[in-house]
Amino acid sequence: MQYQIIPVTHFQENCSIIWCDKTKEAAFVDPGGEPELLQKAVEKLGVKITKVLLTHGHLDHIGAALKLAEHYQVPIIGPEKEDEFLFEALPQQCIQFGFPYTAAFLPTQWLNEGDVVKVGEESFSVYHCPGHTPGHIVFVNLAAKIAFVGDVLFKSSIGRTDFPRGNYEQLMSSIKNKLLPLGDDIAFVPGHGPMSTFGYERNYNPFILQG
DSSP: OEEEEEEETTTTEEEEEEEOTTTOEEEEEOOOSOHHHHHHHHHHHTOEEEEEEOSOOOHHHHTTHHHHHHHHTOOEEOOOGGGHHHHHTHHHHHHHHTOOOOOOOOOSBOOOTTOEEEETTEEEEEEEOOSSSTTOEEEEETTTTEEEEETSEETTEEOOOOSTTOOHHHHHHHIIIIIGGGOTTOEEEESBSOOEEHHHHHHHOHHHHHO
16 A cells, blocks of 8 residues: 655645555545645556545545545545534635635545445555544554544644534543554554654653543
8 A cells, every 4th residue: 555645725734645556546535625736646646546535524624525526536435424514514614714615515425433445455444533523534554554543643642622513532532442552553644744653642642641
């Protein structure tokens, strides 16, 4: 499995292009904006986009999803259905965060805990990790030892819980009971900022240590 991280918009959210070495089938994870930039990256990589994957419904992670899905004629998959209210409120989110207008839309498919998403021959297990948003999910490729965690966990920090339906206790439970047990050697791509590993966060993240 291969991936390339492309920060987009003034929020510098991490959009990942992930692909299977054997088939060159690929997916976007959390395309928050700048669809033209992401399309150029796909052309340069020479991969074939087959789906758009979303970890949660905040605008800065889904802003380009619909345009890309329409451009490549592929489905939008994820997050969990509890984030439906965020998709329905996309126009209001645009005003709140100063983004270009984005019409409300819904994913092609909601995901649940235990689902498996395939990208070519690569498999990604779905973990429902509420707290930052109620329907937040995480994609984990255990064979490749990598996770795409959205805004659940960051290097030396955690996701915010002061947005609508955020919950600090749920977030910490998601991190401690679902992500950290996957193994210290699992690297993760957060929604913003640099990569880290679950092991580093277990040992050095102040929010986890104090919790």
